[in-house]
Amino acid sequence: MGEVNYGEDIHILGITTVDSQGLRKGNIIDIETAARSIDECLHKLERMAGVEISNALVGYSGSSINTLNNRAVVAVGNSNYEITSEDKARVLQSARNVALPLDRCVVQTIERQYIIDGYDGVKDPIGMVGSRLEAEVTIVIAATAAVQNLQRSTGKIDLQINKLVYNSILAAESVLLPAEREMGVALIDIGGGTTDISYFEGGNLLCASVLPVGGDYITRDLAIVLKTSLEDAAKIKETDGVAGPSQASDDVMVNVHNLHGKEIRQVSQQVIADIIYARVLEMMEMIYTELKQFNCLDKLPGGIVLTGGGAHLAGIEEIMEDYMDITVRSGIPENLRGVQSDISRPEYATVIGGLIYSGKNIDISYENKHGVSGLLNKVNYWLREFFG
Numbered sequence: 001m002g003e004v005n006y007g008e009d010i011h012i013l014g015i016t017t018v019d020s021q022g023l024r025k026g027n028i029i030d031i032e033t034a035a036r037s038i039d040e041c042l043h044k045l046e047r048m049a050g051v052e053i054s055n056a057l058v059g060y061s062g063s064s065i066n067t068l069n070n071r072a073v074v075a076v077g078n079s080n081y082e083i084t085s086e087d088k089a090r091v092l093q094s095a096r097n098v099a100l101p102l103d104r105c106v107v108q109t110i111e112r113q114y115i116i117d118g119y120d121g122v123k124d125p126i127g128m129v130g131s132r133l134e135a136e137v138t139i140v141i142a143a144t145a146a147v148q149n150l151q152r153s154t155g156k157i158d159l160q161i162n163k164l165v166y167n168s169i170l171a172a173e174s175v176l177l178p179a180e181r182e183m184g185v186a187l188i189d190i191g192g193g194t195t196d197i198s199y200f201e202g203g204n205l206l207c208a209s210v211l212p213v214g215g216d217y218i219t220r221d222l223a224i225v226l227k228t229s230l231e232d233a234a235k236i237k238e239t240d241g242v243a244g245p246s247q248a249s250d251d252v253m254v255n256v257h258n259l260h261g262k263e264i265r266q267v268s269q270q271v272i273a274d275i276i277y278a279r280v281l282e283m284m285e286m287i288y289t290e291l292k293q294f295n296c297l298d299k300l301p302g303g304i305v306l307t308g309g310g311a312h313l314a315g316i317e318e319i320m321e322d323y324m325d326i327t328v329r330s331g332i333p334e335n336l337r338g339v340q341s342d343i344s345r346p347e348y349a350t351v352i353g354g355l356i357y358s359g360k361n362i363d364i365s366y367e368n369k370h371g372v373s374g375l376l377n378k379v380n381y382w383l384r385e386f387f388g
């Protein structure tokens, strides 16, 4: 939760986390339970800030997500060739008009650039003069059921969705430099159930896909091999786990409880690292395959920026760097007002990016002097986009 004052940086009022229930691989599998998780989180925030929350910017991810790049052309309608908002809406509508299977839908259209009479690089064509208007867009696609289940969950607790934004677009706001986004950078978020892989170029998202594995994949394997509970396995990974065997020591011994939590064995850090490494390598291979599909492996002057709780795993940056032969840095949101130092963590990149994203959108409505109506237009725009 944050406060936006015109002309000022965002002031963070509160941040909190709860265990996420009712989700699998980033998709909601139990609407009621997921709704309860969201509600619990919102209540904690409300108590923290003393403000009632009725609507929110909602970030989404999930293994059904992918992107398509498309373009469209329209003739400018006006006789004096001044491009209007109707022309822009028409070209966007046409660009997002792609044939999809019945169970998939367009969740978001990202305007990459406009081309007016052959001149490219235009960010906003309204008011410019030309006869032929082209739009290049990136379309984020997801399983219709996944998006509707998210809406049902927020609907259960009467939380109004201001806008639904793909998580990586939000995280990019808090951890990517404008120059990186312009020249080419991959943002990889290793969460619990999913890994989001996104490529930004020319300032915007160009490609994205979401793997159905994340840090919990490693935890589960540790639990199975060490014959311990998921809770213990997560604790072991987070305190004594390292991403690869070369980073582990034979001298460090780790206590492992059995499934009943009673008996304790000692296992060397080396053994634990071997188990983790097998899964880490597998994930590296999957990530590499996606980046290759994006056709961006040799177009990454910004390298790879790693976010999500999985970025905490000791040594993961080095292993990724070696595997991909691309520089890797961890994406930590920094330089924010009202931020206690414990907020500067890679797993908060998305929510903090969400505040920055919201702040930018609210600024637009203030500048329009339309206040609320400016904001409502945006909401309607999203609803049109989703249902239209």
Ligand SMILES: Nc1ncnc2c1ncn2[C@@H]1O[C@H](COP(=O)(O)OP(=O)(O)OP(=O)(O)O)[C@@H](O)[C@H]1O
Binding pocket: 020, 026, 061, 190, 191, 192, 193, 194, 195, 214, 215, 216, 217, 219, 234, 237, 238, 239, 241, 307, 308, 309, 310, 311, 312, 313, 314, 346, 347
């Ligand atoms: N110190 C640590 N070392 C290794 N892994 C860690 C550490 N801290 C957290 N993690 C892992 O990070 C993962 C959770 O990350 P995050 O909070 O970004 O996920 P999420 O956003 O809730 O999930 P998703 O993005 O998949 O919906 C868990 O698998 C957790 O074990």
Ligand SMILES: [Mg+2]
Binding pocket: 189, 191, 192, 308, 350
């Ligand atoms: Mg996440």
